[in-house]
Amino acid sequence: MDILKVLSRGTKKSAKSSLSGGSAVGKLPSSGTKTNPQLYHDEVRGHKRKRDVEEPENKIPEVLPEVDFFAPKDVAEPKPAKAESKKGKRAASPVVEAAKLLSADECRQLLRSHRLKVTLLYKREEQHKVKKSKKKKAVVEVKKDKKPQLAPQPLESFGQLRSTYNLSRRVAENLSYQGYKIPTEVQMGSMPLLIRPDVALSEEQGLENGVDLLAVAPTGSGKTISFLVPTINNIMRRRAQDKLHGIHELEAIVIVPTRELAYQIVNVGNQLVKGTGLKVVGMRKGMILAAESQDIGEDSSDEEDEKAEESDEEDEEEEKDAKPKVVSKVDILITTPLLLLNFLTSGSANTQKVLPTVRNLILDEADVLLDPLFREQTLGIWTACSNPDLGLSFWSATMGSNIETLVTERLASRAESLSIPQRPLVRLVVGLKDTAVPNIVHRLIYTASEQGKLLALRQLLRPTSSIDSRPPLRPPFLVFTQTIDRATALQEELKYDIPLEAGGSSRIAALHSGLPDAARAAIMRKFRAGEIWVLITTDVLARGVDFAGVNGVLNYDVPGSSAAYVHRAGRTGRAGREGGIAVTFYTKEDIPFVKTVANVIAESEKQAGKTGDEAGVQKWLLDALPNVGKEDRKKLKERGVESRRSGNKAMITSKSGYERRKEHNRKGAIEGSKKRKLEVDDEEDGAKTKGDGEWGGFDD
Numbered sequence: 140m141d142i143l144k145v146l147s148r149g150t151k152k153s154a155k156s157s158l159s160g161g162s163a164v165g166k167l168p169s170s171g172t173k174t175n176p177q178l179y180h181d182e183v184r185g186h187k188r189k190r191d192v193e194e195p196e197n198k199i200p201e202v203l204p205e206v207d208f209f210a211p212k213d214v215a216e217p218k219p220a221k222a223e224s225k226k227g228k229r230a231a232s233p234v235v236e237a238a239k240l241l242s243a244d245e246c247r248q249l250l251r252s253h254r255l256k257v258t259l260l261y262k263r264e265e266q267h268k269v270k271k272s273k274k275k276k277a278v279v280e281v282k283k284d285k286k287p288q289l290a291p292q293p294l295e296s297f298g299q300l301r302s303t304y305n306l307s308r309r310v311a312e313n314l315s316y317q318g319y320k321i322p323t324e325v326q327m328g329s330m331p332l333l334i335r336p337d338v339a340l341s342e343e344q345g346l347e348n349g350v351d352l353l354a355v356a357p358t359g360s361g362k363t364i365s366f367l368v369p370t371i372n373n374i375m376r377r378r379a380q381d382k383l384h385g386i387h388e389l390e391a392i393v394i395v396p397t398r399e400l401a402y403q404i405v406n407v408g409n410q411l412v413k414g415t416g417l418k419v420v421g422m423r424k425g426m427i428l429a430a431e432s433q434d435i436g437e438d439s440s441d442e443e444d445e446k447a448e449e450s451d452e453e454d455e456e457e458e459k460d461a462k463p464k465v466v467s468k469v470d471i472l473i474t475t476p477l478l479l480l481n482f483l484t485s486g487s488a489n490t491q492k493v494l495p496t497v498r499n500l501i502l503d504e505a506d507v508l509l510d511p512l513f514r515e516q517t518l519g520i521w522t523a524c525s526n527p528d529l530g531l532s533f534w535s536a537t538m539g540s541n542i543e544t545l546v547t548e549r550l551a552s553r554a555e556s557l558s559i560p561q562r563p564l565v566r567l568v569v570g571l572k573d574t575a576v577p578n579i580v581h582r583l584i585y586t587a588s589e590q591g592k593l594l595a596l597r598q599l600l601r602p603t604s605s606i607d608s609r610p611p612l613r614p615p616f617l618v619f620t621q622t623i624d625r626a627t628a629l630q631e632e633l634k635y636d637i638p639l640e641a642g643g644s645s646r647i648a649a650l651h652s653g654l655p656d657a658a659r660a661a662i663m664r665k666f667r668a669g670e671i672w673v674l675i676t677t678d679v680l681a682r683g684v685d686f687a688g689v690n691g692v693l694n695y696d697v698p699g700s701s702a703a704y705v706h707r708a709g710r711t712g713r714a715g716r717e718g719g720i721a722v723t724f725y726t727k728e729d730i731p732f733v734k735t736v737a738n739v740i741a742e743s744e745k746q747a748g749k750t751g752d753e754a755g756v757q758k759w760l761l762d763a764l765p766n767v768g769k770e771d772r773k774k775l776k777e778r779g780v781e782s783r784r785s786g787n788k789a790m791i792t793s794k795s796g797y798e799r800r801k802e803h804n805r806k807g808a809i810e811g812s813k814k815r816k817l818e819v820d821d822e823e824d825g826a827k828t829k830g831d832g833e834w835g836g837f838d839d
């Protein structure tokens with residue numbers, strides 16, 4: 140069965156065909172089936188939930204439906220209630236439940252059952268208490284070696300956000316329109332803490348004015364709304380208290396590592412601020428924010444950023460006639476570190492503008508933002524946020540202890556340099572830190588050589604052997620390569636693998652940072668729309684990007700670290716969707732490094748309760764693979780597998796050396812004849828252009 144041809148039957152190109160048995164649909168993320176966003180809920184206290192047993196099998200339809208790869212949630216957008224829709228009003232307010240707080244024991248039990256661990260990493264000593272009694276000091280002092288566990292009120296339902304935490308009605312309605320039924324674990328643990336710390340932590344002294352938060356939660360577990368909803372609500376509450384209606388002031392910044400993620404968050408933010416009067420804006424090149432010492436000019440249009448990704452092509456055009464745009468109407472800014480830092484440091488040398496109105500700084504994918512790659516830029520922005528009431532939060536699915544230490548130290552030194560009391564720091568961990576989501580299948584495939592990878596990929600696309608009972612990789616899927624060159628080469632190699640009747644080469648694309656912004660945005664749009672089926676990319680799409688219906692991820696080249704594996708694999712199985720698959724190829728050269736990946740897989744499978752044949756990494760393999768030394772780990776993280784960076788091994792091609800040489804000679808002959816013709820023309824014109832633009836030929 141050719142899955143690519145079968146899929147084409149579901150598209151508009153040929154919608155009539157049917158597939159007997161419909162086995163191509165099955166239980167896949169793209170079939171838009173029921174999601175189960177809570178990953179770790181014990182149904183009965185103390186008993187591990189079996190995700191597979193619980194959910195009734197999806198009925199396999201007889202006829203393959205129209206392809207809707209990115210079919211979102213299982214719930215349609217609620218329609219306005221009849222009475223109100225007539226008046227043109229929005230309806231569907233979430234059900235408000237009576238305020239009810241759980242006892243400390245109940246909180247602990249619920250948190251445990253959802254694998255939520257909340258730890259107090261820092262709390263300021265309360266001097267007056269220390270003076271009065273030495274015993275009291277013991278209560279508030281946080282010893283270095285033993286961090287106390289906290290038991291904040293968990294959010295059991297979204298309705299509680301109104302009743303217990305006084306969330307703005309408008310924001311609650313906007314959230315309700317997203318169709319989410321139950322909060323995910325990270326939402327349970329973080330939203331009460333960030334919206335009303337005085338309520339969520341009423342049992343704790345000294346935390347009622349808010350905490351800084353380090354949140355480590357699985358990929359696709361809804362961290363975006365976990366930080367956006369409290370941020371929006373806190374801005375609205377502050378403005379209501381100060382009777383500042385109808386104003387705009389930059390109060391929150393979300394830093395993310397890539398522009399794709401920035402636009403995605405702008406779009407989610409725009410859904411959540413509808414009707415609140417707040418503006419969520421994505422930072423762009425040449426944009427000037429109303430910062431201190433900066434005049435506020437004419438504001439940008441109200442419609443700007445409504446659909447951030449869609450407006451890219453026009454922006455490119457606008458950027459060309461680069462008249463800097465002063466943006467005064469922005470309340471929440473989403474940016475990559477460099478874009479904002481460029482603005483902050485533009486102007487006279489050695490000066491940096493400050494952002495005194497910012498009260499909320501959010502680092503999404505914090506571990507990568509604080510990694511040496513982005514560290515300086517991120518810390519530059521952090522320093523520019525000079526408001527003494529600044530609240531910080533750090534979010535990721537992976538967070539090394541070095542990042543935690545860095546955060547702790549920076550928070551302490553900031554407080555000291557501004558002579559302000561340091562805010563308490565709390566860490567929230569969902570499940571086991573630094574592991575992949577438990578609801579996806581992992582496969583580690585040995586391909587021996589680079590050539591073997593191409594064969595294995597084709598075999599995955601079109602399994603020929605009936606003995607291979609493993610599920611094929613079904614479009615849409617993402618393919619990760621180590622370098623940009625390899626991504627483009629793989630696209631070239633695969634573009635004729637998709638049958639013409641299924642859309643041919645238009646179904647496959649490569650996205651990487653070497654492409655212009657508009658091209659990147661266009662590819663993203665097409666992939667989301669289901670027009671592109673195979674998207675080959677580098678680590679630029681490994682983090683944060685949410686494609687609800689991606690069925691699989693292929694690590695064509697081994698990822699550079701365990702964290703990179705967790706994030707790449709996490710592009711499938713979003714919001715608890717079952718059926719996603721993460722495949723990793725490895726060659727002889729990768730053997731010294733691959734145990735890093737194997738360990739993550741083994742740990743994730745242990746969490747999911749998969750053993751024996753069910754497991755993607757067998758115990759014998761784990762034992763056989765060599766441990767990865769510290770030096771090798773570092774090298775791999777910084778440069779990837781060295782031999783894949785240049786020379787023959789960096790190429791991806793199914794052609795033999797003989798064929799490549801032949802092609803090289805043929806192209807050389809064509810170019811040579813073109814050159815000779817040019818030279819003749821130039822001589823005739825009296826202007827010889829020897830040397831310039833000479834073709835250098837292919838490396839063989």
Ligand SMILES: Nc1ncnc2c1ncn2[C@@H]1O[C@H](COP(=O)(O)OP(=O)(O)OP(=O)(O)O)[C@@H](O)[C@H]1O
Binds near residue numbers: 320322360364535683
């Ligand atoms: N409570 C919920 N119920 C169902 N779906 C949800 C819920 N909250 C968020 N989602 C959906 O889950 C998906 C993943 O959310 P999001 O992108 O915020 O994940 P994330 O935790 O930031 O992932 P990553 O670590 O990869 O960045 C989104 O499509 C979002 O709409």
